[in-house]
Amino acid sequence: MSLQTKKPYEALTTETVVQVVAPLNHFDDVNQLEIKEIGDGNLNYVFHLVEPATGKSLIVKQALPYAKVVGESWPLTLDRARIESEALIKAGEYVPALVPKVYHTDRQLACTVMEDLSDHLILRKGLIQGEVYPKLAEHIATFLAQTLFHTSDFFLHPFVKKEQVKAFINPELCKITEDLVFTDPFFNHDTNDFPEELKSSVERLWNDQTLKRETAKLKHAFLTRAEALLHGDLHTGSIFVTTDSTKVIDPEFAYYGPIGFDIGQFFANLALSYLSHFHHSKDQHKRQQFQAYLLNVIEDTWTHFTEQFSQLWHSKGQEAYMQVAGVEEDFFAQVLEDAIGFAGCEVIRRTIGLAHVADLDSIEDQALQLKLKEKALALGSTLVRERKQLTRISRFLETIRGVAHA
């Protein structure tokens, strides 16, 4: 507490960041560090500190008091640094191998010192390159099952769970999702971003009352259902990978929300990758192979997730009703329905909303890019509208295949 009253917030520099890591005694000699700022500067500074003599390294991530997106800048709470750090530490209790290790958090500076993962690649980039990660599904399933189960009412004492809900109230970051994922793309809003050629499809979407009626329910679920501590932004840009390692990063959007949300965002970004490989894959055989791999990742993630969650359910469940016949089945059915609906919203907003994905936007062939974005809109709408009928993961995969190859 003394730190908090003494030191005001200031943006770190490659010079001053040394003072943050010096007390940790991580390095042999902090005067010999090579320091680079490697963030994109829109939301956070990310300092990479290496000691060449020992090969030791660290990351210092500092939240900036504003957000910049396409030239716009608006104030954004520094509290997200606390949330991110506490969410990483919480996940580290259950899946230490799947998140960066946190060494130190400075609340006043809104910064976190953590494990350097620069030997890893951002999953989105790897997928665009057509790389296969054989353990990805199992790792993400483990991350999801362990973090979601252990922060839910199925495991926590209700007093502890409610304290956690309170600690992870995250209004400003949630508002970004409420607006950019669940609202703006479904209305004629100036944050939207799509080429003129998509206009008629987008207008059809804006006029689709059934789609909007169903999206209203998904948004309401996001606003109200405090089921478990979510990552809150689990797209393929929030996952670092090597062939045999997976690390989930950047949980600054963490809050207590519906269990299907993280799963849905992950699935949506794999589905977008699927579409993008009509371009990225060099030949038809390779494309088919990679697209099949992506669907396998979705299927295996769901299978491993339900298996692990079920094992936790029966071995560590604390809630009185967990052994009643049918309760577990009802739970998984609801999670799948939610996940597919949330995936639909994510696919739509990544196509016409403010924040796009490189998977589609990097396609140089503009005609193909447009065609794939049309497919993305059709897929997202179908997922939201028909999620109650997609009662098995196989039907979700069929829907992706069906829309993609229509």
Next chain:
Amino acid sequence: MSLQTKKPYEALTTETVVQVVAPLNHFDDVNQLEIKEIGDGNLNYVFHLVEPATGKSLIVKQALPYAKVVGESWPLTLDRARIESEALIKAGEYVPALVPKVYHTDRQLACTVMEDLSDHLILRKGLIQGEVYPKLAEHIATFLAQTLFHTSDFFLHPFVKKEQVKAFINPELCKITEDLVFTDPFFNHDTNDFPEELKSSVERLWNDQTLKRETAKLKHAFLTRAEALLHGDLHTGSIFVTTDSTKVIDPEFAYYGPIGFDIGQFFANLALSYLSHFHHSKDQHKRQQFQAYLLNVIEDTWTHFTEQFSQLWHSKGQEAYMQVAGVEEDFFAQVLEDAIGFAGCEVIRRTIGLAHVADLDSIEDQALQLKLKEKALALGSTLVRERKQLTRISRFLETIRGVAHA
């Protein structure tokens, strides 16, 4: 804040309570007060202060640091006094005529000085006596619509709503409901309380897997769905009435929960009153008349509630999706389904759980009392199991009539 560090909590007495009201200058001479403690002493002290010369009076309600039920005593947070006071003040912003006026709150003493309502009668007692309250439905509907709408995401800015969720996190009181309403009555638990003659019906209920599977969903909703600031305990013992006045009291269970919960508890207690009038009403004509009145109260409450909520929806709604066709209908359908399910749980727990209702327990004719409790169990189970089919308030009323007269 200074008060909070200076004065420790101490139980008030008829002597010391004067010090709490003296600074308010409500009375002409605090040395001339007649003071009585009128609470039941299980959870709170309730001091009634009257100044005979002026006729002025006040209530001072103080939370005790423990709860006593049937001889048992366990510690219970004093924070419930803050919650109760803040919930009364919040309700007073929208329905000042329907809650006691709060004059002062002392956090350290966990006490609230409020309007004296001793010219009112507890609704439960009035209903047992067969009294008709012509404005009850309209008043309770107004209370429900105004408090629930104005504390929900439909009206509040998401930042404000999330701050309110945090302020009304109420773990200990919620736990009482989680246990006594949603759990213990459905399992062989030692808090349950029913005569030996009901044993076989109760065991049938404990073995009803469909009922328990559905109750699991209702409990999960209570645990997770932060939709609006609820009263949290809106049975007919929490409502004070005269012929033309209605006051909702005792919101110490207030927290952010599913909108159908308060409605369901109110309906359940009217349904229990309905059953009890097979005894309380003196002749068949009077009974039929009063039972018809009770069903009218349920129906009118629902009608007025939806009308008022709908008016607020269209005049003051802030959420982007509120004008999309079908969203409002979907919302009311969900609220009705939830309310009926919660009503079912309440009917069951008031029959075989820890806390009974005088409506049934005061029936001297033991055979009739048993018969009516059997009906209550049948009614509660039907409501929980079939709530999705009871898509109109008329079908809910038919169910009550049908089970009662079977």
